[in-house]
Every structure is written in structure tokens, then in C-alpha cells.
Amino acid sequence: xxxxxxxxxxxxxxxxxxxxxxxxxxxxxxxxxxxxxxxxxxxxxxxxxxxxxxxxxxxxxxxxxxxxxxxxxxxxxxxxxxxxxxxxxxxxxxxxxxxxxxxxxxxxxxxxxxxxxxxxxxxxxxxxxxxxxxxxxxxxxxxxxxxxxxxxxxxxxxxxxxxxxxxxxxxxxxxxxxxxxxxxxxxxxxxxxxxxxxxxxxxxxxxxxxxxxxxxxxxx
Amino acid sequence: xxxxxxxxxxxxxxxxxxxxxxxxxxxxxxxxxxxxxxxxxxxxxxxxxxxxxxxxxxxxxxxxxxxxxxxxxxxxxxxxxxxxxxxxxxxxxxxxxxxxxxxxxxxxxxxxxxxxxxxxxxxxxxxxxxxxxxxxxxxxxxxxxxxxxxxxxxxxxxxxxxxxxxxxxxxxxxxxxxxxxxxxxxxxxxxxxxxxxxxxxxxxxxxxxxxxxxxxxxxx
DNA sequence: CCTACCGATCGGTAGG
DNA sequence: CCTACCGATCGGTAGG
Numbered sequence: 001x002x003x004x005x006x007x008x009x010x011x012x013x014x015x016x017x018x019x020x021x022x023x024x025x026x027x028x029x030x031x032x033x034x035x036x037x038x039x040x041x042x043x044x045x046x047x048x049x050x051x052x053x054x055x056x057x058x059x060x061x062x063x064x065x066x067x068x069x070x071x072x073x074x075x076x077x078x079x080x081x082x083x084x085x086x087x088x089x090x091x092x093x094x095x096x097x098x099x100x101x102x103x104x105x106x107x108x109x110x111x112x113x114x115x116x117x118x119x120x121x122x123x124x125x126x127x128x129x130x131x132x133x134x135x136x137x138x139x140x141x142x143x144x145x146x147x148x149x150x151x152x153x154x155x156x157x158x159x160x161x162x163x164x165x166x167x168x169x170x171x172x173x174x175x176x177x178x179x180x181x182x183x184x185x186x187x188x189x190x191x192x193x194x195x196x197x198x199x200x201x202x203x204x205x206x207x208x209x210x211x212x213x214x215x216x217x218x219x220x
Numbered sequence: 221x222x223x224x225x226x227x228x229x230x231x232x233x234x235x236x237x238x239x240x241x242x243x244x245x246x247x248x249x250x251x252x253x254x255x256x257x258x259x260x261x262x263x264x265x266x267x268x269x270x271x272x273x274x275x276x277x278x279x280x281x282x283x284x285x286x287x288x289x290x291x292x293x294x295x296x297x298x299x300x301x302x303x304x305x306x307x308x309x310x311x312x313x314x315x316x317x318x319x320x321x322x323x324x325x326x327x328x329x330x331x332x333x334x335x336x337x338x339x340x341x342x343x344x345x346x347x348x349x350x351x352x353x354x355x356x357x358x359x360x361x362x363x364x365x366x367x368x369x370x371x372x373x374x375x376x377x378x379x380x381x382x383x384x385x386x387x388x389x390x391x392x393x394x395x396x397x398x399x400x401x402x403x404x405x406x407x408x409x410x411x412x413x414x415x416x417x418x419x420x421x422x423x424x425x426x427x428x429x430x431x432x433x434x435x436x437x438x439x440x
Numbered sequence: 441c442c443t444a445c446c447g448a449t450c451g452g453t454a455g456g
Numbered sequence: 457c458c459t460a461c462c463g464a465t466c467g468g469t470a471g472g
Binding site: 035036038040041117118119123124126127128129130131132137140141144171172175176178179180181182183184186187189190191196199202203 | 256260344352361398401403404409410419422
Binding site: 055 | 466469
């Protein structure tokens with residue numbers, strides 16, 4: 001066995017575990033590059049240079065640029081889940097978990113400004129692929145909807161248990177919350193405005209801590 | 221005079237007025253392409269094909285791709301000014317003009333979904349160039365700040381004349397309004413969600429029609 | 441995983 | 457405004 005040199009994407013000298021590790025390194029780097037340059041600006045040549053590999057070596061792990069883009073999106077999704085959702089997932093569903101989620105999300109976007117280079121990959125990709133069709137567009141849209149669902153779910157619970165007034169509409173409020181985070185991301189990335197997180201927190205207090213429409217205070 | 225064939229970017233057969241008209245056509249097309257493909261995805265070759273010109277003929281009007289990108293941004297800015305700001309500029313400063321401006325802005329983004337191809341060029345460009353430095357980044361940031369100033373200005377007046385309660389902070393509210401429009405643009409472009417304008421109007425009613433923080437109604 | 445290569449396209453220039 | 461061209465880089469393939 002293993003007589004021919006060509007065995008898929010792996011060099012004969014590398015084990016499957018090593019190949020998997022390489023693949024992870026490529027994805028990690030792809031998320032970093034993609035959040036700065038966009039998913040089209042993420043080129044295989046740049047990736048190969050950064051990682052000290054050949055272009056064919058990089059591409060062999062995915063088969064096509066589109067597959068690489070999709071893998072980068074999945075990688076970014078896992079990162080978001082690990083850093084934002086998992087730390088709060090076990091909290092009490094409803095307003096408690098929602099508030100913790102929103103705070104973790106703010107810190108995630110703040111970190112991206114320093115630790116990661118170019119802001120939220122999903123925001124970048126959603127603008128880049130919004131008009132086009134195809135698998136990348138669909139994947140971005142699906143991830144965005146998934147995030148929206150997390151918000152709507154806890155908002156619905158919060159209304160049911162009386163943490164938010166009855167006239168709060170989860171879909172409407174989730175729409176407003178999402179816009180708030182797009183604004184935060186832009187403020188951090190385009191203007192490097194360090195006061196934006198505080199602004200976001202104040203808006204959250206108004207949206208979640210005081211009753212929309214009626215002005216009645218929540219149970220809290 | 222006019223003996224040599226080469227006289228800048230214009231063919232000897234074309235008058236200065238014709239050359240200006242050509243330049244405008246290039247810019248118009250650049251805004252359309254750029255809002256779909258981004259300002260990096262806006263290529264001179266694509267532009268030349270669309271307009272039935274040679275690449276050199278296109279580039280001659282601007283000198284470099286970066287100058288073309290800046291011209292496209294200026295073109296988009298003029299479009300926004302003409303379609304959103306000018307129709308409301310003569311209204312009574314304060315809440316009246318602000319509301320009319322916000323409504324015109326919604327309709328502008330709605331139109332873009334059908335008439336123009338790819339949503340707001342500034343939103344696209346701001347994400348594309350947020351991390352990078354350089355003239356394009358600076359121009360995008362300047363235009364965004366200009367829009368923000370329009371909001372803040374009327375919000376300040378609205379507070380001064382008592383149309384909005386004293387505890388409204390114009391900068392804070394402008395930040396929230398801007399996020400709302402980024403969310404609207406994404407909803408229209410990425411999801412083609414026709415209910416987003418109504419959601420935006422409801423959020424505006426809450427932000428501008430009822431007092432934040434206190435719950436006191438505005439004079440209206 | 442590599443080298444070596446493909447056709448296509450990129451931004452831009454020379455010269456008229 | 458054009459033709460003709462430049463070197464660089466793109467995504468991807470052949471073959472080992």
C-alpha cells in the first residue's frame with residue numbers, strides 16, 4: 001500500500017492527523033484574510049505564501065476556491081459559537097441568557113479589532129455576496145438567520161415569562177438588535193471608535209431594560 | 221492647434237462636452253458595478269466591455285483604478301444627496317425634516333433593490349475598506365460621517381425646540397438610527413425581505429415618536 | 441504535499 | 457479615444 005506518490009491531498013510523508021492539522025491552519029488563516037480582504041480577495045496564492053505552502057498544496061484540501069470560501073465561513077461560525085454562544089448557553093433561557101449573549105457578542109467584536117484583523121467575516125461576506133446567488137450567499141444567509149433565531153428564541157421566552165412586556169414582538173426587536181451590532185462592527189472597524197461598545201450597551205439597556213412602546217418597566 | 225492625435229484622455233474627434241458625458245457614463249456604470257462587486261471587484265476590463273470602450277479609453281479619464289474608485293464614491297454620494305437629502309432640505313429643521321429624511325432614505329434603499337443592482341455602495345465600500353488605510357478608506361469614512369452629521373444636526377434642533385425630550389442624546393440616537401439602516405440594507409439585499417421597510421418605520425416611530433429613557437411623549 | 445504549467449484576466453503603459 | 461503590449465497574478469490542472 002501507499003506505493004504511488006499521489007494519494008489525494010496528502011503527501012505520503014504526512015499522516016491523516018497532520019493533514020487535518022494543516023487543513024485547520026489553512027481555515028484559520030482564511031478567516032483572518034477573508035475578514036480583511038473579503039472572500040473574493042482571499043486568494044489561494046496569498047494563502048500559500050502566508051503558510052509557506054504551494055498553491056496546489058492549499059487547494060488540494062478543498063478542491064476549489066468556492067469550497068475554501070465555504071470552509072472559511074464554517075470556521076468563522078465555529079469561532080463565533082465557541083466564543084459567544086457556548087459561554088452563555090447554559091444560563092437561564094430568556095432575558096438573562098439574552099443579555100449575557102449580547103454582552104459576549106460586544107466583547108467578541110471588540111476583540112476582533114485587536115486580536116483578529118478585520119472585523120466580522122459574516123458581516124463582510126454578507127455585503128460581498130448579498131446580491132449574488134450561489135452556495136456562498138446561501139451559507140452566509142443561513143448563518144445570519146441562525147443568529148437571528150438565537151435572539152428571537154430568548155426574546156420569545158422573555159415575553160412568555162413576563163421579563164419583557166406582552167407587546168414586545170420578538171422578530172421586530174431582533175431586527176433592531178441585529179442592526180445595532182452591524183453599526184457597532186462598522187464603528188469599530190471603519191472609525192476605530194472605542195466608545196461604540198458603550199453606546200451599544202446603552203441602546204441595549206433601552207431596548208431590553210425598558211419596555212418598548214408602553215414605557216412600562218420590566219419585572220427584572 | 222490639435223495637430224497631434226494624443227491630447228490627454230480625449231480623442232481628437234470628441235469635444236470636451238462629449239468627453240465629460242463619457243466620463244459621467246463611466247461613473248454611473250461604476251456605481252452600479254461597484255455596489256454589486258465591490259470597489260475592488262470593479263475592474264477596468266469589465267467596465268470597458270459594458271460600455272463598449274477600450275480599457276485604455278476608460279482608464280484615461282481617471283489615470284488609475286484608485287482614482288476611478290474615488291470617482292465612483294463621489295458619484296454615489298451625489299446620487300444620495302439628490303435622491304434623499306435635496307427633496308427634504310427645505311423642510312423645517314428638526315423632527316419634521318429628520319422624519320422626512322428617514323423616510324426618503326428608506327425609499328432610496330428600497331429602490332436600490334430594483335432600480336440599482338446591489339444596494340448601498342457606501343455600505344459595501346465601508347465593509348470592504350474598513351481595515352485598510354488610504355484615500356478610499358478615508359473618503360468612505362468622510363461620507364459616512366457627513367451622513368451622521370445630518371442626523372445629529374436635526375436631532376439637536378429637535379431637542380432644542382422641545383420636539384424630543386431633553387435627555388435625548390443626539391450622538392447616541394444617531395448611532396442607533398444608523399445601525400437601523402445598515403440592518404435594513406442587509407435585510408433587503410441578502411434576504412430580499414420586503415417587510416424590512418415596515419420594520420424600520422416601526423423602529424423609527426419608537427425612536428423618534430416616543431421618548432427614549434423616560435417614556436414621555438414628544439410635543440409632536 | 442510538491443513542481444511545472446495552463447489560459448484568462450488584472451492594472452497599467454507606449455504611442456499615436 | 458484606439459491598438460498593442462507589459463509583467464503579475466488569478467483559479468485550477470497534470471503528474472508524481
